[in-house]
Amino acid sequence: xxxxxxxxxxxxxxxxxxxxxxxxxxxxxxxxxxxxxxxxxxxxxxxxxxxxxxxxxxxxxxxxxxxxxxxxxxxxxxxxxxxxxxxxxxxxxxxxxxxxxxxxxxxxxxxxxxxxxxxxxxxxxxxxxxxxxxxxxxxxxxxxxxxxxxxxxxxxxxxxxxxxxxxxxxxxxxxxxxxxxxxxxxxxxxxxxxxxxxxxxxxxxxxxxxxxxxxxxxxxxxx
Numbered sequence: 001x002x003x004x005x006x007x008x009x010x011x012x013x014x015x016x017x018x019x020x021x022x023x024x025x026x027x028x029x030x031x032x033x034x035x036x037x038x039x040x041x042x043x044x045x046x047x048x049x050x051x052x053x054x055x056x057x058x059x060x061x062x063x064x065x066x067x068x069x070x071x072x073x074x075x076x077x078x079x080x081x082x083x084x085x086x087x088x089x090x091x092x093x094x095x096x097x098x099x100x101x102x103x104x105x106x107x108x109x110x111x112x113x114x115x116x117x118x119x120x121x122x123x124x125x126x127x128x129x130x131x132x133x134x135x136x137x138x139x140x141x142x143x144x145x146x147x148x149x150x151x152x153x154x155x156x157x158x159x160x161x162x163x164x165x166x167x168x169x170x171x172x173x174x175x176x177x178x179x180x181x182x183x184x185x186x187x188x189x190x191x192x193x194x195x196x197x198x199x200x201x202x203x204x205x206x207x208x209x210x211x212x213x214x215x216x217x218x219x220x221x222x223x
Contacts, residue, residue, distance in 0.1 A: 004101065005053040005094050006030065010037055013047030018111040018136065018221050019102040021051045021095065023120030025142075027068045030054045033117065036205060041214035045221050049107070053098060055091070055119070071119045072146075088126050088146055095127045099135075113220065115139035118175065118203065122146040125183070128162065129155045129192075137163045137220040139213065142203055144175055145183035152190060164194045165216050167209055169201035 008030040024032040030052040037050045059065040062074040072087030095114070102112050113136045116124040121143020128138040129151055138159075145151065164187060168180035177198065187194050195216065199206050 002090075002094060002097070004097055005056075007054070007098070008034060008052040010034060010050040010052070011047065012042055012045070012050070015047050016049035017046045017107065018113070019049045019051060019107045020113045020115050020139070020217075021053065021098050021102070022139075023053060023071065023095070023114075023116035023123050024055065024069070025116075025118030025120055026060065026070050026074065027063075028117075029069055033115075036210060039210050040217065041211070042217065044218050046111075048217075048221075049102070049105075051098060051102070053095070056094075058087075071123045074119075083146060085147060088122070091123055092127045092130070095123060096131065099127075099131070109133040109135055111136050111221070113137045113139055113217070115141070116143065117141040117205070118143050128159060132156050132158055134158045135162050137165065137216075139216070140164060140166045141205065141209070142168055142172060142175060142180075143183075144179045145186060148183070148186055151186070155190070160191060161193060163216075163220050164192055165197070165213065166194050167197040167199065167212070169199055169203060169206075171200065171202045174203035 022033050055069040055071045057067050058070050059067050060070050071091040073084035075082040114124040114128045121140040124138050124140050125145050166184050168177050184194055184196050199209050
C-alpha cells in the first residue's frame with residue numbers, strides 16, 4: 001500500500017455530500033487550482049469537498065531529468081508514441097486511494113468527480129474510465145487521453161454513462177488542440193457522453209471556461 005498523497009482540502013460548506021479530486025499539471029502543485037475552485041459559481045450545488053493532491057516528485061525526461069512534481073514521466077514531444085505506462089498506472093493507483101478515502105468519509109462514488117489540468121487531465125481519464133464503480137463526472141482541462149490503444153479493453157462499464165467535460169485552448173502550444181480533438185473523437189466513438197469546449201487561450205484556464213464549469217457541475221451534481 002503506497003502512502004496517501006499529500007493534499008490541500010477546501011470545503012464549500014459545512015456538510016460536504018460531494019467531492020472533487022482535482023489534479024494539477026506538470027511542475028505545478030496542489031495549490032494551483034485552489035483559487036479557481038473559489039471562483040466557480042456553485043449556487044444550487046450541495047456542499048462540496050475539493051481535494052487537491054500533490055503529484056510525486058520525479059526526474060522528467062523531456063526537461064533534461066529535472067526533478068519536479070509529475071504524475072508520470074514525459075519521455076518526448078510525441079505524447080502518443082512514447083508513454084510512461086508504469087508511471088501512469090502508479091499514479092492511477094494513488095488517485096484511486098483518494099477516491100477510497102472519500103468513500104470512507106461517507107461520500108458515494110457517484111458523488112465523486114475527478115478533475116485535472118494537462119497531466120492531471122490525463123490522470124482523470126486514465127483513472128476515471130477504468131474505475132470499477134460509477135463516478136459522478138470527469139472534468140478534463142487542456143489534456144488528452146493517455147494509453148489510448150488500451151482504453152477499449154481496460155475501461156469499466158460502470159462509467160460508460162459518466163458525463164465528461166473536455167476543454168482545450170485553440171492556441172495551446174504545449175498540447176496541440178488536435179490531440180484533444182483526437183481524444184474527444186475516440187471517446188465519442190466508444191459511446192461516452194463528451195461535452196466539448198474550446199477557447200481562445202493557450203495552455204491555461206480562462207474566465208469563459210470557469211463560467212462553463214459551474215453550470216456543468218450543477219447539472220452533474222443535481223443528477
